[in-house]
Amino acid sequence: MTEKQKKPHEKIAKQNMEKNLEEMEAYKQRKEEESANPKKEEDEIMKIHKQEALELLKNKEKTKENRQKKKKIADPNKPKKPASSFLIACFKKQA
Structure with missing residues (x-):
């Protein structure tokens, strides 16, 4: 391609590059804000x-x-276990 044919394409490419850079900056800022918010939310939940x-x-x-x-x-003075039937029988014989 000749220089004359390349010029319009280079101009469009330059415009696209500027637009992409602006979008990239906006994207980076949005990501930074999003990454900061979950940390705050996690701290509040904790x-x-x-x-x-x-x-x-x-x-x-x-x-x-x-x-x-x-x-x-x-x-x-309370006994640890209830009286067994053997003891009850022994006391009945004595009385």
């Missing part, structure tokens, strides 16, 4: 999960305290 976990732990500690308070004081 904060929420931590708060929920702390609340659950507090509730669990409260229930443990309530259980400990409700326990009755055991009689130290």
